[in-house]
Amino acid sequence: MLPDLRPPPPRPSSAPREVAVLGSTGSIGRQTLEVAALFPERVRVRSLAAGAGWEALAEQARRVRPARAVIADEGAYVPLRDALAGTGVEVAAGDDAVAALAADAEVVVAAVVGVAGLASTLAAARAGARVALANKESLVVGGALVAAACAESGAVVVPVDSEHSALFQCLVGEDPASVERLLLTASGGPFRDRPARTFDAITPAEALRHPNWSMGAKVTVDSATMMNKGLEVIEAHWLFGVEPERIGVVVHPQSVVHSVVEFVDGSSKAQLGVPDMKVPIQVALSYPERWPAPHERLDWPAAGPLDFVAPDPERFPCLTLAYDALRAGGAAPAALNAANEVAVARFLDGAVRFTDVPRLVEAGMRAADAAGGAGTLGALRAVDAEARRLAAEAARSLQPA
Numbered sequence: 001m002l003p004d005l006r007p008p009p010p011r012p013s014s015a016p017r018e019v020a021v022l023g024s025t026g027s028i029g030r031q032t033l034e035v036a037a038l039f040p041e042r043v044r045v046r047s048l049a050a051g052a053g054w055e056a057l058a059e060q061a062r063r064v065r066p067a068r069a070v071i072a073d074e075g076a077y078v079p080l081r082d083a084l085a086g087t088g089v090e091v092a093a094g095d096d097a098v099a100a101l102a103a104d105a106e107v108v109v110a111a112v113v114g115v116a117g118l119a120s121t122l123a124a125a126r127a128g129a130r131v132a133l134a135n136k137e138s139l140v141v142g143g144a145l146v147a148a149a150c151a152e153s154g155a156v157v158v159p160v161d162s163e164h165s166a167l168f169q170c171l172v173g174e175d176p177a178s179v180e181r182l183l184l185t186a187s188g189g190p191f192r193d194r195p196a197r198t199f200d201a202i203t204p205a206e207a208l209r210h211p212n213w214s215m216g217a218k219v220t221v222d223s224a225t226m227m228n229k230g231l232e233v234i235e236a237h238w239l240f241g242v243e244p245e246r247i248g249v250v251v252h253p254q255s256v257v258h259s260v261v262e263f264v265d266g267s268s269k270a271q272l273g274v275p276d277m278k279v280p281i282q283v284a285l286s287y288p289e290r291w292p293a294p295h296e297r298l299d300w301p302a303a304g305p306l307d308f309v310a311p312d313p314e315r316f317p318c319l320t321l322a323y324d325a326l327r328a329g330g331a332a333p334a335a336l337n338a339a340n341e342v343a344v345a346r347f348l349d350g351a352v353r354f355t356d357v358p359r360l361v362e363a364g365m366r367a368a369d370a371a372g373g374a375g376t377l378g379a380l381r382a383v384d385a386e387a388r389r390l391a392a393e394a395a396r397s398l399q400p401a
């Protein structure tokens with residue numbers, strides 16, 4: 001997907017980059033608009049898309065004045081259209097309309113949450129756009145499809161996920177053959193030091209309190225179970241073409257070192273900074289340029305000490321499940337992801353316990369055994385549906401939370 005880590009030549013045009021922000025009302029989407037507002041000469045937000053929250057989308061569209069605003073939920077079309085009447089913003093609805101926004105954007109910021117983002121990521125890759133990828137689930141589920149689409153169209157994925165942005169920045173200019181290992185840092189989440197015997201009692205409110213990052217609910221719960229790091233291992237595999245045996249994870253509670261590349265000569269490179277997603281978002285927009293910006297700087301004397309410890313597979317089995325899925329290949333990561341999406345939603349609803357999340361994931365992963373393949377979007381959707389069914393069935397069979 002990133003076959004050539006040599007920086008591309010400077011952009012021939014000085015016109016602003018035309019950017020589509022998919023998932024614009026979420027945590028990454030809102031921060032993307034903040035970054036874009038810093039660079040009116042360099043970035044033009046051409047289109048915005050959200051899931052169902054038409055009020056937030058309408059507010060953004062009135063402020064940013066894109067050419068188009070699209071809402072995935074067709075039931076929200078009329079109120080969105082009415083809210084934007086007279087603004088000149090073209091309004092559409094439906095998943096296909098979201099994916100179609102990729103067609104005339106130079107950069108597509110893929111910031112939809114969950115597998116719902118796969119079709120639009122794939123559309124961006126097929127269109128040959130730069131894909132500024134936050135939606136890690138796209139690669140977890142459809143990494144092979146996205147890679148093939150990029151190879152065919154010449155599209156390049158520039159990661160937004162903080163760890164992968166760090167790896168990307170460390171890898172640019174390096175020969176892939178000189179890379180020994182990728183090391184993803186993990187904050188360890190809110191339960192890093194919590195005793196295993198209390199894990200059954202973890203509440204959604206506790207899981208939603210990430211120590212270092214303010215993010216959407218799904219990725220925040222994933223961080224608490226460390227499934228986020230598992231998904232990120234799979235994401236790194238597809239982005240950088242590195243096998244699971246050469247992708248490690250280390251818990252680093254301060255989230256200052258965003259990830260590390262170890263080279264064959266014993267040297268390591270890391271990328272550091274305060275935990276602020278606006279920096280990797282900006283890198284994905286500006287690459288290969290760097291644009292001066294007022295983002296918070298690291299205060300070095302105050303930043304230390306920096307700690308690094310091995311993850312605990314007993315308390316965080318989701319990380320192991322993700323490695324298992326990556327090693328199994330085929331439909332396994334798609335099943336893992338779908339079951340995890342069900343498990344997180346049920347945990348947030350109070351229907352299952354925190355410790356049930358890996359149980360539901362394991363149950364859903366059985367969908368991969370019966371899967372008829374993972375080579376098309378249709379096949380992946382079938383695996384996704386079956387894994388959701390198995391995870392939901394497992395949730396029903398558990399003791400009430």
Ligand SMILES: NC(=O)C1=CN([C@@H]2O[C@H](COP(=O)(O)OP(=O)(O)OC[C@H]3O[C@@H](n4cnc5c(N)ncnc54)[C@H](OP(=O)(O)O)[C@@H]3O)[C@@H](O)[C@H]2O)C=CC1
Pocket residue numbers: 022023024025026027028029049050051052053054072098110111112113114116117134135136137160161162213214215216217218219277
């Ligand atoms: N937040 C962060 O700091 C980080 C996030 N990421 C990844 O980025 C992605 C987005 O995360 P985050 O911003 O936190 O999530 P949020 O939940 O904050 O936002 C999700 C966005 O996706 C939209 N959306 C949902 N379904 C659809 C759909 N079918 N079509 C179009 N838009 C849709 C939502 O709109 P609506 O509300 O209307 O449904 C919302 O705008 C995730 O994959 C996450 O793992 C990665 C690194 C850091």
Ligand SMILES: CC(=O)[C@@H](O)[C@H](O)COP(=O)(O)O
Pocket residue numbers: 161162163185186187188189213219222223224228229277
């Ligand atoms: C900001 C970002 O990239 C998140 O994916 C972050 O990594 C979550 O923190 P954890 O390290 O706790 O999963």
Ligand SMILES: [Mn+2]
Pocket residue numbers: 161162163232
């Ligand atoms: Mn991350």
